[in-house]
Amino acid sequence: MFVCVLYVYLNCLCVRRARCVAVMRGIVLTASHNPGGINNDFGIKFNCSNGGPAPDNTTNEIHALTTTIKEYRTVPDLSCPVDKIGVFNFNVDDRPFTVEVIDPVRDYVSYMKEIFDFPKIKALIQGTPERKPFNVLIDSMSGVTGPYVQAIFVSELGASSANVRRVTPLEDFGGAHPDPNLTYAADLVAAVKGGDYDLGAAFDGDGDRNMIIGRDALFVTPSDSLAVLAAHAAVIPYFQRSGVKGFARSMPTAAAVDRVAKDLGKEIFEVPTGERSMVPEAILDTTLEGN
Ligand SMILES: *[C@@H]1O[C@H](CO)[C@@H](O)[C@H](O)[C@H]1NC(C)=O
Numbered sequence: 408m409f410v411c412v413l414y415v416y417l418n419c420l421c422v423r424r425a426r427c428v429a430v431m432r433g434i435v436l437t438a439s440h441n442p443g444g445i446n447n448d449f450g451i452k453f454n455c456s457n458g459g460p461a462p463d464n465t466t467n468e469i470h471a472l473t474t475t476i477k478e479y480r481t482v483p484d485l486s487c488p489v490d491k492i493g494v495f496n497f498n499v500d501d502r503p504f505t506v507e508v509i510d511p512v513r514d515y516v517s518y519m520k521e522i523f524d525f526p527k528i529k530a531l532i533q534g535t536p537e538r539k540p541f542n543v544l545i546d547s548m549s550g551v552t553g554p555y556v557q558a559i560f561v562s563e564l565g566a567s568s569a570n571v572r573r574v575t576p577l578e579d580f581g582g583a584h585p586d587p588n589l590t591y592a593a594d595l596v597a598a599v600k601g602g603d604y605d606l607g608a609a610f611d612g613d614g615d616r617n618m619i620i621g622r623d624a625l626f627v628t629p630s631d632s633l634a635v636l637a638a639h640a641a642v643i644p645y646f647q648r649s650g651v652k653g654f655a656r657s658m659p660t661a662a663a664v665d666r667v668a669k670d671l672g673k674e675i676f677e678v679p680t681g682e683r684s685m686v687p688e689a690i691l692d693t694t695l696e697g698n
Pocket residue numbers: 452453454458459460461615
């Protein structure tokens with residue numbers, strides 16, 4: 408597997424969730440949006456307990472620690488079946504060591520069903536006698552989002568397998584450059600332009616970048632997606648339950664969401680990239696954020 412996600416839900420709604428894994432830190436092994444595979448890129452991402460990227464002072468501290476490492480040990484004969492769901496116990500140096508292998512797709516889908524109104528989206532995608540189906544084309548670019556896209560759009564929302572592309576994760580992303588933009592997802596743009604599609608979307612190798620295009624391949628910048636979401640937060644079940652106290656965006660995100668905040672009379676926070684922690688703790692859970 409080329410992507411190893413060791414974190415699941417950091418700020419989870421334990422009460423409502425069938426399952427909740429709270430973790431302290433997460434490590435993601437991935438080439439992200441770069442060409443991957445044995446002759447290409449590889450990287451390590453580190454996330455803090457709030458799920459967000461590690462701030463500079465944390466990565467600086469990690470770097471400083473790496474310069475003082477004098478030795479490290481390996482356990483070459485510990486073999487854990489990471490392709491099997493379950494809890495595996497080992498004894499390492501006379502100490503218990505536990506590995507829990509989870510199904511992140513199942514957890515993610517059930518969390519998404521708490522946030523969004525799946526029956527309504529399903530009705531939209533499938534159409535009704537009065538309204539034709541809302542035709543989507545979703546491209547996972549052979550990255551880790553494939554099984555999620557398959558589960559959500561095909562199994563849950565009833566789209567057909569012709570509505571999803573490249574949903575089988577490949578170690579080298581099939582030789583492609585999995586950056587979902589107008590250059591590297593040009594074939595998706597051409598397909599949406601030439602076909603009867605209402606929406607197209609693509610994800611990068613590890614699923615933290617996306618591209619959204621509308622009818623006739625109208626490009627929607629992520630800054631505008633955030634503003635659209637913010638403007639419609641009142642119809643999203645998660646925000647109906649929690650209410651929305653304000654919006655936050657990082658400094659390079661365009662200010663479209665600021666206009667929405669002003670219109671709705673909500674607070675808006677501008678924070679440095681990755682500094683999610685700078686949004687006041689008390690309102691974090693009820694803040695719609697964009698990177
Ligand atoms: C986790 O951290 C990585 C590396 O900084 C970042 O790319 C990713 O977006 C973070 N995940 C979330 C959910 O913020």
